[in-house]
Amino acid sequence: DAVAKLIGGLSTTPPERAIAGALRRQLDALLPSVTEGLEAVKVSALRERSSSLGRELDRVLSGWSGDLRRRGVVLSAPDPRRFADVRVVGTPRELTFVFDNLIENAARAVERVDGPMIAVSVELAEAHALVTVADNGIGIPSERHDEVFRHGVSDRRDGGHGLPKSREILEHRGGSIDLVSSALGEGTTFLVKLAICP
Incomplete structure (x- = not known):
């Protein structure tokens, strides 16, 4: 004009x-x-800059399934092949980092609980794939909820970098990661929102 x-x-x-x-x-x-x-x-x-949601989820879940089984952790998740054709914004390396970090954190959280469980769920919304990772682990005190995405905040020495890095990756790709719920002794739930490619 x-x-x-x-x-x-x-x-x-x-x-x-x-x-x-x-x-x-x-x-x-x-x-x-x-x-x-x-x-x-x-x-x-x-x-x-996109990846198959199912393929990357399968890569991470397959990598963890044996170790979690040996630890006595029940891992429940949908069949990743159902989402093989769903392309989301983010490279395979980025998605693997995000999913792997969430499963690793959940595995640590359930180490000392009876009946340890990690549940992964996937929901497809209009323009986003929503991936939830929940555990029945030790939980995060409510006063620390705001700190989980800050670099260096962790109970472990040299820890506290995975969640902040995951947030940076996802926000750069039009997605997000949020702490949905957590309480001491009641477990933790994170929600990852990934933009679906048109």
């Missing part, structure tokens, strides 16, 4: 106005194609 105004503003004589009108019509005709092309480039760029 700005170009059309500029063209219109420069034309002073009847021939110049005729040329300006023709240029404006050509620009108007080209605009939808240019917009469509830019949208295709945007979608293509998103796909290059």
